[in-house]
Amino acid sequence: MILDGIDVSKMKNKDLSKLRRDKIGFIFQDYNLLDNMNLMNNIALPLALGKKRSKEREDKVIEIAKKFGLSNHLDKYPYQLSGGQKQRCAVARSLITNPSVIFADEPTGALDSRSAYELLDSLDRVNKENNATIIMITHDPITASYPNEVYMLNEGNIKCKLNKGESRK
Numbered sequence: 001m002i003l004d005g006i007d008v009s010k011m012k013n014k015d016l017s018k019l020r021r022d023k024i025g026f027i028f029q030d031y032n033l034l035d036n037m038n039l040m041n042n043i044a045l046p047l048a049l050g051k052k053r054s055k056e057r058e059d060k061v062i063e064i065a066k067k068f069g070l071s072n073h074l075d076k077y078p079y080q081l082s083g084g085q086k087q088r089c090a091v092a093r094s095l096i097t098n099p100s101v102i103f104a105d106e107p108t109g110a111l112d113s114r115s116a117y118e119l120l121d122s123l124d125r126v127n128k129e130n131n132a133t134i135i136m137i138t139h140d141p142i143t144a145s146y147p148n149e150v151y152m153l154n155e156g157n158i159k160c161k162l163n164k165g166e167s168r169k
Contacts (some may be wrong), residue, residue: 042093043074070092094144134147
């Protein structure tokens with residue numbers, strides 16, 4: 001497999017770990033936020049693991065928090081937030097390193113329809129502005145109407161491929 005021109009099958013474990021941290025974002029259905037850390041630190045975690053300076057981490061978190069409507073919540077802990085706010089935090093954390101690929105496991109599964117639409121619009125924007133590939137697993141037909149390409153699987157096999165074209169219908 002090639003990612004950003006690099007054959008990942010030939011990489012050493014240390015280099016694979018760095019690649020996962022810097023080039024791949026993960027959005028989990030159940031958020032995977034750390035309850036003992038406020039939103040600022042939850043979002044900044046990939047940057048801290050990458051040994052980025054404190055000021056650089058803070059600046060990047062403030063910038064991405066604005067994009068996701070989280071600016072007023074950075075000092076709060078996950079248990080103080082709604083499901084939509086938690087998911088937006090998880091998305092912000094997954095995007096903080098500007099990854100090339102984002103894996104999203106049922107990212108709208110625990111969200112109300114308004115929060116789901118906002119999240120999908122954000123992912124669409126990231127795809128277009130950052131040229132990021134988003135690989136999303138979903139059972140929801142409305143969520144599946146957002147990507148440019150949709151692959152339907154059955155028992156692990158591709159059964160159908162759809163191209164969106166100009167319309168989500």
